[in-house]
Amino acid sequence: MSKTARNGKVDLFKFIFSIVVIIYHFGNAVKFDNELFNKGYIGVEFFFIVSGFLFAKSLAKIPYHKETLPADSVHFMWRKYKSFLPYHFFTFVCTFITASIISQWNISNIAFELANSIPDFFMIQINGVSKMSLLGHEWYISAMLIAMFVLTPFVIKFRDIFLKYIAPALAFFILALLFHSYGNLNAVGAWIGVFNSGFLRALAEISLGCVCFAVSEKGFIEKFPKPVLIITELTLYTLVILYANKSLGSVSELSIVIMLAFAVTISFSPKSSLAFLNNKFVLFLGKISFPIYLTQIFVRQALVKSNLGLDYFSYMGLYVFTVIVVSLLCILICDSIVNFIHKNINKPTAV
Secondary structure, eight states, rough: OOOOOOHHHHHHHHHHHHHHHHHHHHHHHHHHOOSSTTTTTHHHHHHHHHHHHHHHHHTTSSSOOGGHHHHHHHHHHHHHHHHHHHHHHHHHHHHHHHHHHHHTHHHHHHHHHHTTTTTHHOOOGGGGGGGGOOGGHHHHHHHHHHHHHHOOOOOTHHHHHIIHHHHHHHHHHHHHHHHHSSSSOOOOOOOEEEEEEHHHHHHHHHHHHHHHHHHHTTTTTTGGGGGHHHHHHHHHHHHHHHHHTTTTOOOHHHHHHHHHHHHHHOOOGGGGGGGGGGGHHHHHHHHHHHHHHHHHHHHHHHHHHHHOOOOHHHHHHHHHHHHHHHHHHHHHHHHHHHHHHHHHHHOOOOO
16 A cells, blocks of 8 residues: 555544444433443544644645745645535534524524534634534544644644654643543543643644654554554554443553554554555545544434433444434535535636
8 A cells, every 4th residue: 555545444443433432422412321432532532643643744745934834834724624614514504403403492592502603613612712512522623623723833844853852742741631630531621721621632642643653754663564563453452442342441541542542553554554445435434434423413412302212222223323324415415515616616607
């Protein structure tokens, strides 16, 4: 697999961890006994670390020029922000409509909630101006975008210093601070001084992903035999998923994050590539993982409100199936609209 090709293995785990996360959120909403993935929030760490790896990899292609640094940074972040917009807008509209129906809002309520949802609409709710009541789980996207916005000019200008010194320091000290303050990483919306804990979580783990990229660049991983890499990688991911399901007892969550970092680094190694996973179906699973994370919000609201009286596993199975179907619809609608715009905007007019 070439270094520029999509990584089917990473896309597969994106899908797996997106399912782990939505099942965790479902369990928090319905409150059954013996729920799966009671610590499924750990899946977000996988996405932060992967995003950090790809963030560092992308910025490595941007040369530093003092005169264009601000413009280069803004341009990079605008492309990142724009890539989320279609699916985000779809989710925002569907979630708002679902909430208005369930809560039976009148015109006055709708206007009030729309005004309160402006931070959610622009994906800046993690800065504290929103209670994140409408798109609560999008805190992850908001935190990631803001953390990357802060880091981008520094990574472009001080790339080597950032990867070798600043990124490891940020990851180590911020994670230590979060564990010392809350005992785990599941504190979102709390504040440490002037910083939101969700933002700090993103900043630390995106930096950790940058460290993974720096390790990958040095070629250390390539020195190991392929079977060793694959066995190690799958073992690490298995342990993380077992932890998400509360099957590892009192293993330190910091240890789990370190395991994820090692696993992600191996996953991005060309030497550990599994060619049979680099197919259109698996790559599509990676693509659908983002809509799955987003659309879970209003699907869960609707199912919980319906009070179907099902047992946990039937309820959860229906929920996951519905989220996947709605995510497919989200992709179909959003991609069609984006393609239509691309084909027609700036289209030469007949003379």
